[in-house]
Amino acid sequence: MDDCRGWCTEAVRIIEADFNRSADTHLFKLDLPALPGVDLYFKDESTHPTRSLKHRLARSLFLYTICNGWVSEGTTVVEASSGSTAVSEAYFARLLGLPFIAVMPRSTSPEKVDAITFYGGKCHFVDTPAEIYAESKRLAEETGGHYMDQFTYAERATDWRGNNNIAEAIFEQMKREPAPIPTWIVVSAGTGGTSATIGRYVRYCRHETRICVVDPEYSVFYDCFESGDRTLTIDASSRVEGIGRPRCEPSFIPEIIDRMIKVPDAATFAAMRVLGERVDHLPGASTGTNLYGSLEIMAEMVEKGEKGALVTLLCDPGERYRDTSYDDDWLAANGFDIAPYVEQIDRFLDTGEWRPIDA
Numbered sequence: 001m002d003d004c005r006g007w008c009t010e011a012v013r014i015i016e017a018d019f020n021r022s023a024d025t026h027l028f029k030l031d032l033p034a035l036p037g038v039d040l041y042f043k044d045e046s047t048h049p050t051r052s053l054k055h056r057l058a059r060s061l062f063l064y065t066i067c068n069g070w071v072s073e074g075t076t077v078v079e080a081s082s083g084s085t086a087v088s089e090a091y092f093a094r095l096l097g098l099p100f101i102a103v104m105p106r107s108t109s110p111e112k113v114d115a116i117t118f119y120g121g122k123c124h125f126v127d128t129p130a131e132i133y134a135e136s137k138r139l140a141e142e143t144g145g146h147y148m149d150q151f152t153y154a155e156r157a158t159d160w161r162g163n164n165n166i167a168e169a170i171f172e173q174m175k176r177e178p179a180p181i182p183t184w185i186v187v188s189a190g191t192g193g194t195s196a197t198i199g200r201y202v203r204y205c206r207h208e209t210r211i212c213v214v215d216p217e218y219s220v221f222y223d224c225f226e227s228g229d230r231t232l233t234i235d236a237s238s239r240v241e242g243i244g245r246p247r248c249e250p251s252f253i254p255e256i257i258d259r260m261i262k263v264p265d266a267a268t269f270a271a272m273r274v275l276g277e278r279v280d281h282l283p284g285a286s287t288g289t290n291l292y293g294s295l296e297i298m299a300e301m302v303e304k305g306e307k308g309a310l311v312t313l314l315c316d317p318g319e320r321y322r323d324t325s326y327d328d329d330w331l332a333a334n335g336f337d338i339a340p341y342v343e344q345i346d347r348f349l350d351t352g353e354w355r356p357i358d359a
């Protein structure tokens, strides 16, 4: 027991020291002269050491499991992931000198596989996304290791009342803006952890901010939210990496979400491209989903003459998607026609006019 306490104490120090060396991520404002009084901000999560918002989650999960006594010296850590979480967990496992195995669908992008391997993690592939959970559990038992299980623990591993969580950081960074309390915060859901943290924080601080969660085509979150049925599943995997799930993950908390918007995948890729041309760095695919949902809400605000701010997230960098959603041949081969959406988005951003797609 004493040995374990010694290791745990040092492990917590290592993680906290890493945090102490890191800076907060930027909140940048998109310049929108055609939409006076409606402001759009992005919390740029692509600047974490492991390049995505999963850096926050991985840090929280390691602290939570270590402080629970579930992981100690030499424990093999196993995780079910669509890629980004495994990259960030591999980083922390290496900091702590722990063996790490990522269980992922075979379709995971080579860039993510490389990043996991770079941090010394091992990749274990399964054929379908639905298999990652049982296979992770099995591997953890076989190695005497610990199954981290982000899809269960994401919502509870992060301190929801503050302590530098993403919600507190956003409200701090908004303080000197014309509309410091955003009308909406728009996020997407993979584990649901980010929406849970922000939703709880907003209620705890008694802010009027509402939470909108955007969902890609192949995902059950939207239907779970609308129907209240948590048992829904689909036999398909999301084409927007990092978001959308085939089952309603335990970490997804619909009760603290005010609204959900289903975003067509072609609209996601169009929005991602348009943003990439208007800012100085490339956003990843889920950022396109976030932007498209935000634009729908902004169009409603313009229509009603409402003023206010929206905050959304730039979740990870576009460099990870050069061979997929940034590649015209990939889009064509997968049947995505983004042109009508690009036109719709550009027109809105340039003139303030939102034309429905079929008009």
Ligand SMILES: *Cc1c(COP(=O)(O)O)cnc(C)c1O
Pocket (backbone or CB within 6 Å): 052, 053, 054, 084, 085, 154, 188, 189, 190, 191, 192, 193, 194, 195, 241, 242, 243, 284, 286, 287, 315, 316
């Ligand atoms: C995980 C992830 C999200 C969603 O975050 P959750 O907190 O897991 O719901 C969005 N975008 C990317 C790229 C992700 O990896």
